Amino acid sequence: MPRRYAAIWFPQLTTDRWVRCNPALRDVPFVLAAPERGRMIIKAANAAARTRGIHVQMVVADCRAIMPALQVFDDEPGLPAKLLDALAEWCLRYTPVVAVDMPDGLLLDVTGCPHLWGGEEPYLKDIVSKLKGYGYDVRAAIADTIGTAWAVCRFAACAHIIEKGGNLDALLPLPPTALRLDKNIVDRLDKLGLYQIRNIVSMQRKALSRRFGQALLSRLDQALGQEHEVLQPIQPLQPYIERLPCLEPIRTAKGIEIALQQLLEQLCRRLAKEEKGVRKCVLKAYRMDGNVQMIEIGTSRPSKNVTHLFKLFELKIATIEPALGIEVFTIEAPVVEDVPATQDVLWDFTEGGNGTAVAELLDRIAGKLGVQTIHRYLPDEHYWPERSVKLALSLADEPQTAWRADLPRPIHLLPRPEKIEVTVPMPDYPPMLFRYNGMLHQVSKADGPERIEQEWWLQQGLYRDYYCIEDEHGARYWLFRSGSYESGEPEWFIHGFFA
Numbered sequence: 001m002p003r004r005y006a007a008i009w010f011p012q013l014t015t016d017r018w019v020r021c022n023p024a025l026r027d028v029p030f031v032l033a034a035p036e037r038g039r040m041i042i043k044a045a046n047a048a049a050r051t052r053g054i055h056v057q058m059v060v061a062d063c064r065a066i067m068p069a070l071q072v073f074d075d076e077p078g079l080p081a082k083l084l085d086a087l088a089e090w091c092l093r094y095t096p097v098v099a100v101d102m103p104d105g106l107l108l109d110v111t112g113c114p115h116l117w118g119g120e121e122p123y124l125k126d127i128v129s130k131l132k133g134y135g136y137d138v139r140a141a142i143a144d145t146i147g148t149a150w151a152v153c154r155f156a157a158c159a160h161i162i163e164k165g166g167n168l169d170a171l172l173p174l175p176p177t178a179l180r181l182d183k184n185i186v187d188r189l190d191k192l193g194l195y196q197i198r199n200i201v202s203m204q205r206k207a208l209s210r211r212f213g214q215a216l217l218s219r220l221d222q223a224l225g226q227e228h229e230v231l232q233p234i235q236p237l238q239p240y241i242e243r244l245p246c247l248e249p250i251r252t253a254k255g256i257e258i259a260l261q262q263l264l265e266q267l268c269r270r271l272a273k274e275e276k277g278v279r280k281c282v283l284k285a286y287r288m289d290g291n292v293q294m295i296e297i298g299t300s301r302p303s304k305n306v307t308h309l310f311k312l313f314e315l316k317i318a319t320i321e322p323a324l325g326i327e328v329f330t331i332e333a334p335v336v337e338d339v340p341a342t343q344d345v346l347w348d349f350t351e352g353g354n355g356t357a358v359a360e361l362l363d364r365i366a367g368k369l370g371v372q373t374i375h376r377y378l379p380d381e382h383y384w385p386e387r388s389v390k391l392a393l394s395l396a397d398e399p400q401t402a403w404r405a406d407l408p409r410p411i412h413l414l415p416r417p418e419k420i421e422v423t424v425p426m427p428d429y430p431p432m433l434f435r436y437n438g439m440l441h442q443v444s445k446a447d448g449p450e451r452i453e454q455e456w457w458l459q460q461g462l463y464r465d466y467y468c469i470e471d472e473h474g475a476r477y478w479l480f481r482s483g484s485y486e487s488g489e490p491e492w493f494i495h496g497f498f499a
Contacts (some may be wrong), residue, residue, distance in 0.1 A: 007149035015046040030071035093286040149222030151178035172198040249325020263331040277302025280335035331492040410496025417493035427485035
């Protein structure tokens, strides 16, 4: 698909911002100034000031001689960059690729996006009308290349949508400065009477390179599409993203659900073609007031099941606040994984079991209770019980060793052994009584000891003698003695509970 780019220009970016914050300044001549070499120099002037002969780089004292009533405010360093960053984030509702063009513009890769708004003309009109509604003086253009869109946006009198293949015709009547050239190159071109790009195009490239350097040829080639130019987007481009603009602002949960259903169908249709599934998915709702509402889901295994993914999102739709209304929805999958054709067979956990249903059930539980409430453990090759298990990152993780099944192990293992008080009739005997959490337990049955030592290469310490204990009420516990009575007074701990 041929690339299409849009350039947006804010001729009065900082002064428009001042008027937005102070509406009383709308028709008042004012400037923004900053000290420079001991003098206050104008950095920006609003339209009312410019019509009276006040321009950028003039000295404030001279301007006040021309217009005593001129209002002067301190220029804020870094304000253009902050404003452009915010405006670039706002433009993400129109395309995922937005770059800042300092000091007063934005560049957008709009390939594949305008058709969602009914074509390039309504697409560009929607962007411009909304930005003007926010109080910004704005101009925009769309072309095959960044250079042509930039030039037409700033220097063309009309026709701001350049048809495919029309770069050269659009550039010919424009001045050389429209090629984004350095001022010294433009001045030299003016001295030679080269006032239009048509004069430059007709000259030999060797002569241009010799007189003006390679920069001129490079900018010309970029504008004509003969040299590739790369944008630096404010956010990394997500390869799996779908957009849905709304004809009317959406304010109801039912409208959000309909939009979500359509987006999921589009996304999963594409994932199915590429044999991939979602592991993480984000729905963004762009409101009329510029705010972005976002909800996110995760899956325990790659999924392209629209119904399942919709149910996970459905649990969180109530957290979206439509306010004045939502104008654009996007859904993106920042994390996807391959889904092999044999997936359903591989995920049969038991004979006749349905692994897909189990995975989707876990996703729904996690959506209601939180991901942190569900854990899966695998055996690990360590002797001490608390080190003999590890947390699985997903259902696809396979154990590297078998579970210990030749000796009894408790169904509930404490993360850390807890100290207890015991009464022991003789050394190396199981306890007769033990006190845990303030309660006294009388031992009726006991089995053991099972000696477990830790790996010497990890840590040096005492060995443990474990006992399976049953009290007078039939409750069963896993206790151990750390060390022996021969080496001093050992300590006793409770480490787990049997069913």
